Amino acid sequence: MGAAVFYHLTRRPVEVALPQLLEKARGAGWRIVVRGTDPGRMDWLDEKLWLGPEEGFLPHGVAGGAHDADQPILLTVGAGPAANDPACLMTLDGAEVTPEEVQALERVCILFDGLDEEALQRARAQWKALTAAGCSAQYWSEESGRWEKKAER
Template sequence: MGTAFFYHLTRTPLDVTLPMLAGKSLAAGWKVAVRGQDRGRMEWLDQRLWLGPEEGFLPHGLLGGPHDALQPVLLTVVGEVPGNDPACLMTIDGAEVTPEEVQAMERVCILFDGTEEEAVQVARGQWKQLTGAGCSAQYWSEGSGRWEKKAES
């Protein structure tokens, strides 16, 4: 059974934090699915990831390509089934994740923008839903300038 890791972004933007976390997942031998709510936003993220530093290249694709099953990191939206058999699911922009997905994955990462009150409220609701269903969860904050675990359930 996996754990849900909540990442409260306050200093580092999504397009910097996500590659760092996905890189750690790849290093653990896991394929990753990244789930958002909007196709346009995922296309933006796809472009941002291609612009990343050469030494930190994150191999990835946008769902619907000819090699989805081979993608180490596959960008998807709610309702799409990732074709790369991920062991790690990362959600952004309040995309839904179910307790069953947390239990089936090695890890679920929920990244949310701490500067947007609505995003914080959605993440709190997700924490309550997932822990209420018996899922393990950790809350990580970068408020001090580095990532620190602030809560665990």
């Protein structure tokens, strides 16, 4: 059974924090699906990942292509099983996560903008829903300048 890990972004934007987390997940040997809520934002993220530093290139694709099942990292706005058979789900912008997904995957990472009150409220609601359903959860903050675990249930 996996765990939900909440990442409270206060110092780095998602386009900086996400690649670092993706590298760690890839280092664990996992396939990853990144779920957002807006197709335009996922296209923007796709571009950011392609334009990253050459030594930090993250092989990925946007869902809907002919090779979705082959992608180590798949960007999507769709819920449910991903074509690339991921071990890890990373969500952005308040994308939905079910307790069943947390329990079925190795890790679910929920990234949220700590400077956006709506995003904070959404993350709190997700924390309550997932922990009430019996899922393990951790809360990490970068407020001090580095990631620190602040809570665990």
